[in-house]
Amino acid sequence: MNYQEAYKKLEKYGQLHVLKYYEELGEEEREALLTQIGQTDFDVLSLCEKKETLNPRGKIEPIAVMQLPEIEEKKEEYTKTGLEAIRAGKVGAVLLAGGMGTRLGSDAPKGVYNIGLTKDVFIFQRLIENLMDVVDQAGAWVPLYVMTSDKNHDATVSFFEEKKFFGYNADYVTFFMQDMAPASDYTGKVYMEAKNKMSTSPNGNGGWFLSMKKWGVADKIRQAGVEWLNVFAVDNVLQRIADPCFVGATIATGSAVGEKVVAKNAPDEKVGAVCLEDGRPSIVEYYDMTPELMEAKAEDGKPAYHFGVILNYLFRVKDLEEIVARKLPLHIVEKKIPYLDEKGELVKPEEPNGYKFEQLVLDMIHELDSCLPYEVVRNKEFAPIKNKTGIDSVESARELCKENGIIL
Ligand code: UTP
Numbered sequence: 001m002n003y004q005e006a007y008k009k010l011e012k013y014g015q016l017h018v019l020k021y022y023e024e025l026g027e028e029e030r031e032a033l034l035t036q037i038g039q040t041d042f043d044v045l046s047l048c049e050k051k052e053t054l055n056p057r058g059k060i061e062p063i064a065v066m067q068l069p070e071i072e073e074k075k076e077e078y079t080k081t082g083l084e085a086i087r088a089g090k091v092g093a094v095l096l097a098g099g100m101g102t103r104l105g106s107d108a109p110k111g112v113y114n115i116g117l118t119k120d121v122f123i124f125q126r127l128i129e130n131l132m133d134v135v136d137q138a139g140a141w142v143p144l145y146v147m148t149s150d151k152n153h154d155a156t157v158s159f160f161e162e163k164k165f166f167g168y169n170a171d172y173v174t175f176f177m178q179d180m181a182p183a184s185d186y187t188g189k190v191y192m193e194a195k196n197k198m199s200t201s202p203n204g205n206g207g208w209f210l211s212m213k214k215w216g217v218a219d220k221i222r223q224a225g226v227e228w229l230n231v232f233a234v235d236n237v238l239q240r241i242a243d244p245c246f247v248g249a250t251i252a253t254g255s256a257v258g259e260k261v262v263a264k265n266a267p268d269e270k271v272g273a274v275c276l277e278d279g280r281p282s283i284v285e286y287y288d289m290t291p292e293l294m295e296a297k298a299e300d301g302k303p304a305y306h307f308g309v310i311l312n313y314l315f316r317v318k319d320l321e322e323i324v325a326r327k328l329p330l331h332i333v334e335k336k337i338p339y340l341d342e343k344g345e346l347v348k349p350e351e352p353n354g355y356k357f358e359q360l361v362l363d364m365i366h367e368l369d370s371c372l373p374y375e376v377v378r379n380k381e382f383a384p385i386k387n388k389t390g391i392d393s394v395e396s397a398r399e400l401c402k403e404n405g406i407i408l
Contacts, residue, residue: 017192032196036198045357054332065261068375081252082246088225095146096234097109098205104388149178178202179211182198183354194346209320227316230312235384236312238400260313272286272309334354335355336350383396384397
């Protein structure tokens with residue numbers, strides 16, 4: 001894109017301030033800025049104005065959950081089915097590690113965080129150890145696809161290499177990068193993070209399959225005969241990955257997607273609750289939980305929206321092409337965004353100062369006809385690390401690891 005084209009595009013979206021330092025830039029810096037302007041979708045920024053009415057919710061109703069007693073009863077059968085699928089190479093795992101982890105407050109990728117006390121125990125290491133349990137049980141490697149972003153790709157790849165993939169077979173690990181989206185102030189004006197660079201943020205965890213397609217990974221998956229992808233978050237250090245019983249239950253019930261859920265510890269806990277929305281499987285985010293939904297009772301008298309997702313889903317590959325062809329909703333999220341101030345100096349704010357624009361993996365569920373919410377024991381499988389201290393923190397995850405006999 002040349003200067004005139006860039007000017008026109010920015011003018012159309014009311015973003016001409018992006019060229020404020022253009023005259024000061026060298027040839028290469030100018031080139032980089034013009035390229036970024038050419039590649040950026042500024043349409044998303046106009047959504048700020050419609051923030052409140054962006055994603056209206058449909059009619060929310062309870063959904064049936066496969067609970068622990070039922071799973072226990074069929075454990076053997078499901079585990080057998082799951083192990084067969086894993087041994088046949090039909091199950092892959094997708095680690096969503098493109099997030100910025102701003103709440104944890106480290107500049108490094110979240111998975112590099114060391115939660116060890118007497119020895120090194122990195123978050124990535126915990127996840128690989130969990131996956132290795134299944135590899136040992138099945139006697140087969142599970143292909144692992146790791147999603148990174150522009151902000152942490154090199155650091156993530158070199159960390160895995162330096163640590164020799166924590167004993168995992170590197171031939172079965174593939175990295176791919178997600179896309180970025182512009183980040184703006186509260187009025188929708190994109191921030192600058194350098195004189196020749198607009199502030200960007202990873203575009204959410206919902207774009208993972210589109211990014212796999214872009215990077216040619218989706219083709220490889222199909223060629224390899226992978227039929228199921230277990231997508232999981234980087235920050236839950238206790239989660240079971242490619243869990244044979246979960247895989248088996250999803251296959252045996254003919255579900256298009258399986259989702260691991262835990263019993264919520266309070267009606268207003270900050271996890272998305274599984275439900276039906278306009279008769280289709282869905283997830284109602286914690287900030288959309290009205291007092292009525294929190295108090296609603298199911299037919300058996302128990303809370304109707306008692307089970308929350310832990311960002312561990314098993315998708316059927318053949319459905320993913322269709323899902324990504326439709327547009328997922330866009331969410332506007334308040335974040336701390338580094339920016340250049342009036343003097344052109346970089347500021348790293350202590351408090352949220354603007355918006356980033358994200359698609360979320362949980363919105364993919366609503367695109368599918370059938371879904372199996374599958375309960376897991378909370379204290380055994382849910383130890384998310386979002387913050388340094390307090391709820392969902394390094395501290396709480398350490399306690400849960402200890403409870404489960406993991407030496408830190
Ligand atoms: P979170 O919602 O906790 O976001 O991500 P985050 O960016 O990691 O952390 P904060 O909010 O800045 O503190 C849940 C999961 O989705 C991944 C994260 O890496 C994590 O595994 N994720 C999130 C992505 O892969 N890409 C994104 O753009 C956002």
